[in-house]
Amino acid sequence: MADAEIIPLGTRGRPGRGSGSSRPSAAARNLAGRANPRGTTATPAIPATEPTTEPPLAGPRLPTQQRAPQRKQHPTRPDHTDASHPAPPTGPPTTSGTTTRDRAPAAGRIPFGDFLGAFSTAAREVFGEGWEPRLAEFLAFLRRRVSGDYQVDEFGFDQEVTDRFFLAAVRPLAEKWFRVEARGVENIPTSGGALVVANHSGTVPLDGLVTGYTINAHTGRHLRPLGADLVFSLPVVSEMARKSGATLACNEDAERLLGNGELVGVWPEGFKGVGKPYSERYKLQRFGRGGFVSAAIRTGVPVVPCSVVGAEEIYPLVGNIPSLARLIGVPYIPITPFFPLLGPLGLVPLPSKWLIEFGEPIRTDSYDEGAADDPMLVFNLTDQVRETIQQTLYTLLMRRRSVFY
Numbered sequence: 001m002a003d004a005e006i007i008p009l010g011t012r013g014r015p016g017r018g019s020g021s022s023r024p025s026a027a028a029r030n031l032a033g034r035a036n037p038r039g040t041t042a043t044p045a046i047p048a049t050e051p052t053t054e055p056p057l058a059g060p061r062l063p064t065q066q067r068a069p070q071r072k073q074h075p076t077r078p079d080h081t082d083a084s085h086p087a088p089p090t091g092p093p094t095t096s097g098t099t100t101r102d103r104a105p106a107a108g109r110i111p112f113g114d115f116l117g118a119f120s121t122a123a124r125e126v127f128g129e130g131w132e133p134r135l136a137e138f139l140a141f142l143r144r145r146v147s148g149d150y151q152v153d154e155f156g157f158d159q160e161v162t163d164r165f166f167l168a169a170v171r172p173l174a175e176k177w178f179r180v181e182a183r184g185v186e187n188i189p190t191s192g193g194a195l196v197v198a199n200h201s202g203t204v205p206l207d208g209l210v211t212g213y214t215i216n217a218h219t220g221r222h223l224r225p226l227g228a229d230l231v232f233s234l235p236v237v238s239e240m241a242r243k244s245g246a247t248l249a250c251n252e253d254a255e256r257l258l259g260n261g262e263l264v265g266v267w268p269e270g271f272k273g274v275g276k277p278y279s280e281r282y283k284l285q286r287f288g289r290g291g292f293v294s295a296a297i298r299t300g301v302p303v304v305p306c307s308v309v310g311a312e313e314i315y316p317l318v319g320n321i322p323s324l325a326r327l328i329g330v331p332y333i334p335i336t337p338f339f340p341l342l343g344p345l346g347l348v349p350l351p352s353k354w355l356i357e358f359g360e361p362i363r364t365d366s367y368d369e370g371a372a373d374d375p376m377l378v379f380n381l382t383d384q385v386r387e388t389i390q391q392t393l394y395t396l397l398m399r400r401r402s403v404f405y
Contacts, residue, residue: 152243155253162222162245174213178310178354179354181355182358185214187358187359189302189304192301193261193263193264194361195295195304196265197303198308198389200268201276203275203315208225222262223245226266228271255295258299258301266292268292269284271332275332275334282397287385297364297371301365303362303381304358305358307393309354309393310354310355315339317336318337320335321335352403353402362384
């Protein structure tokens with residue numbers, strides 16, 4: 001490349017041109033001599049050992065400008081690239097015998113091994129020492145669900161989903177929020193068919209979920225609930241109810257489940273018990289026509305009365321909107337002290353203290369084969385079960401110190 005023309009700005013004389021010689025001009029030597037203090041030796045502007053390719057400036061001396069200090073030349077990075085100063089290599093310097101894999105990681109980057117170690121330590125502190133087997137089980141569960149390698153019975157009951165999700169979701173609600181205290185669990189048969197008959201209350205039927213969890217926690221058996229038609233007409237609730245083991249409350253399904261040795265749960269009060277006002281709490285409603293008793297007599301399974309105290313206070317029902325309920329197609333629209341006044345916050349149940357007691361089984365295997373068709377026998381047995389539950393409710397209310405503890 002040819003030398004560029006350099007014209008100094010602010011000079012008094014005529015601008016000059018570079019001569020291309022490495023020897024400083026007379027004006028440059030005169031300016032260098034004036035810049036040094038008196039009695040000292042002037043330092044050459046350009047060392048003899050480092051020749052420069054930049055041509056000297058020509059022209060008269062600047063009146064107010066002092067000589068600028070010389071920029072220190074880096075031995076490996078010259079300011080100007082020419083034949084005497086080749087350009088440095090663009091890649092990173094390498095050492096003989098050292099590969100890229102052996103180098104230390106760049107600053108600010110965490111090695112992958114250290115990252116995995118930190119993740120493992122954090123998971124152990126949060127989930128405990130057994131987090132790796134649980135993670136492996138969960139991944140195996142996902143693989144089975146994706147591949148379809150799981151079993152569902154003829155009613156749609158999915159035991160694996162029920163154990164992993166439904167019961168796990170109810171567990172903190174039953175143990176921490178309602179603090180359920182169960183009594184008479186030894187009255188539940190450990191094998192074979194049995195019919196659990198319980199009172200129904202609470203505005204929202206949480207008592208069925210909590211009762212099923214309590215039985216599973218103490219006996220390991222799954223309660224197969226008999227639900228109303230409305231439960232299986234809702235889009236999302238119906239699918240969840242089927243997978244959790246519920247089926248339609250009819251004699252045919254009840255007899256099939258009891259005949260297969262299942263533990264079946266029924267709440268004969270229905271929506272009349274769930275939606276009764278708070279002023280009528282713990283007063284049992286009519287138990288229907290006793291269809292559950294006839295199913296138990298036909299299959300010869302025992303009837304286990306179940307009394308639940310505490311569910312009446314989770315959503316105290318103080319009002320209802322029947323016209324809106326008929327328009328929507330639901331049994332009732334509840335009004336509680338907190339709903340709909342507080343909006344979604346009013347849906348949080350109150351943390352009442354729950355007591356659940358299972359009474360002594362009432363045997364039905366001693367009746368004749370046609371006893372299920374005798375209306376008087378069915379009515380008397382139904383009334384016996386109802387009175388047992390009602391008297392147990394009064395006893396539990398006397399034992400409970402307060403609503404919330």
